[in-house]
Amino acid sequence: MRNATATPALPLGDDALILSHRLGEWAGNAPVLEEEVALANIALDLLGQARVLLSLAGDEDELAYLREERQFRNLQLVEQPNGDFAHTIARQLYFSTYQELLFEHLATTESELAPLAAKAVKEVAYHRDHAHQWTLRLGDGTDESRVRMQRALDALWRFTGEMFEPVEGLETVPWPALHDSWATRITHTLEQATLTIPDGPRRGGWTAGTGRQGLHTESFGRMLAEMQHLHRSHPGATW
Amino acid sequence: MTTIAPEDTAREAVFDATVAADERIEPRDWMPDAYRSTLVRQIAQHAHSEIIGMQPEANWITRAPSLRRKAILMAKVQDEAGHGLYLYSAAETLGTSRDELLDKLHSGRQKYSSIFNYPTLTWADVGAIGWLVDGAAITNQVPLCRCSYGPYARAMVRVCKEESFHQRQGYELLLALSRGTEAQHAMAQDAVNRWWWPSLMMFGPPDDESSHSAQSMAWKIKRHSNDELRQRFVDICVPQAEALGLSLPDPDLTWNDERGHWDFGPIDWTEFREVLKGNGPCNAQRINRRRQAHEEGAWVREAAAAHAAKHGKATR
Numbered sequence: 001m002r003n004a005t006a007t008p009a010l011p012l013g014d015d016a017l018i019l020s021h022r023l024g025e026w027a028g029n030a031p032v033l034e035e036e037v038a039l040a041n042i043a044l045d046l047l048g049q050a051r052v053l054l055s056l057a058g059d060e061d062e063l064a065y066l067r068e069e070r071q072f073r074n075l076q077l078v079e080q081p082n083g084d085f086a087h088t089i090a091r092q093l094y095f096s097t098y099q100e101l102l103f104e105h106l107a108t109t110e111s112e113l114a115p116l117a118a119k120a121v122k123e124v125a126y127h128r129d130h131a132h133q134w135t136l137r138l139g140d141g142t143d144e145s146r147v148r149m150q151r152a153l154d155a156l157w158r159f160t161g162e163m164f165e166p167v168e169g170l171e172t173v174p175w176p177a178l179h180d181s182w183a184t185r186i187t188h189t190l191e192q193a194t195l196t197i198p199d200g201p202r203r204g205g206w207t208a209g210t211g212r213q214g215l216h217t218e219s220f221g222r223m224l225a226e227m228q229h230l231h232r233s234h235p236g237a238t239w
Numbered sequence: 240m241t242t243i244a245p246e247d248t249a250r251e252a253v254f255d256a257t258v259a260a261d262e263r264i265e266p267r268d269w270m271p272d273a274y275r276s277t278l279v280r281q282i283a284q285h286a287h288s289e290i291i292g293m294q295p296e297a298n299w300i301t302r303a304p305s306l307r308r309k310a311i312l313m314a315k316v317q318d319e320a321g322h323g324l325y326l327y328s329a330a331e332t333l334g335t336s337r338d339e340l341l342d343k344l345h346s347g348r349q350k351y352s353s354i355f356n357y358p359t360l361t362w363a364d365v366g367a368i369g370w371l372v373d374g375a376a377i378t379n380q381v382p383l384c385r386c387s388y389g390p391y392a393r394a395m396v397r398v399c400k401e402e403s404f405h406q407r408q409g410y411e412l413l414l415a416l417s418r419g420t421e422a423q424h425a426m427a428q429d430a431v432n433r434w435w436w437p438s439l440m441m442f443g444p445p446d447d448e449s450s451h452s453a454q455s456m457a458w459k460i461k462r463h464s465n466d467e468l469r470q471r472f473v474d475i476c477v478p479q480a481e482a483l484g485l486s487l488p489d490p491d492l493t494w495n496d497e498r499g500h501w502d503f504g505p506i507d508w509t510e511f512r513e514v515l516k517g518n519g520p521c522n523a524q525r526i527n528r529r530r531q532a533h534e535e536g537a538w539v540r541e542a543a544a545a546h547a548a549k550h551g552k553a554t555r
Binding site for chain 1: 297304307317323324535
């Protein structure tokens, strides 16, 4: 395996890979048939991005299936369990808003990621819009949906700070400006949805690090165990 | 009590002539009540099979052994949701809503294909479902592209195109396993051993026991008998199994020169009837999971409806 940590394709590829996997867990469980199609669509777009990005960093399957938990560089946000539909939507709103802004920026740079970013930003705009529309429906729907949506936004808020910490190899990204645009867009969506902007801390109180440094949350190990089990059970096999 | 009005006799004559001329019946055309209810039953069962059929395959999405295979499998399961959507829409053109049909599925008043009551125990089962189950479905469904009811026929054209892609991916998946390591080959053979007979049962009971067949053939909803389609499927599969380097679990499979077809052994119809009655390995699991997803999603659907009502627009 090449020294994969040298390229920013790895952390961004891991984000897409892991969120795609979580969304794939919805298959057969979505609240309405249209959402089976929509969630699978987003999962497939992200998996497509992950395959391009991981291939820039090395062999896609070796990277996905043979790394240990501490070698993954994805945000902790994307590995969070699906929870109810509101949690899935809140996670997507936070992440897709971030990813759209980041890819919009990368598309204008000389980075090796520019072609992928330029192509993917169109897909990501749809992902963000999907999450935005559902945030409006759930926030301004019934009493129950409002409570659930607010709870989800609050619960995931602590994973939003790490998105704007510098990433090795992405030194040209204006992180503070990206953060401000992100906050503006999220505020706009939540206000329109008659929801409250969470005001808790933006990261956990434990200062050891974040997903970008390979430090993950407990559910991530189980997710990887399931994802990697079959591949690892047949060393060297081709599929 | 109703009497047959003269205009009904005239309309029935138009209907009969349309069917006889191999033209399509469209939603606004007059049709006999029994034709309508037969179609609703069949389309609903087909739609339900698509959405229940997502479960055994989705069972492997999170464990797919390569990213390429994972992408293919996710796309396939997504296609099935899409097929469910077209088919429920086709049923809506006959005046039956999706909600009503889902209620009937959840309460056990309507059925789905019994094949999905078998478990997917290994990765190779994903391949066997594609090759055999989707293969059998295509054999059944290609003639439906010429079904007398327009919306169903048109939905089936698209469904069949996608199903043929599904069948090829299943075949290709099994080929990779069959040519892979010893353990992979054994996994593929085991899956084919388990899925072969249930796939043959997908064509339904033998012709002399099939309760709906004769009328459906007369209405050109159905074009070929269960036994004809089953034979066609066996004839297609035997050389494919050979090309795969896998055997089919039937010692009686022999080429019959006189008939120009493969002879095959007797089907265990007791098993078929038991699974149909609800005693298959996964009947309760599949329907419970479907009900649970529906119940857990109720608050989401209610929120969407409430939001649409407040803002004066359709839910979707």
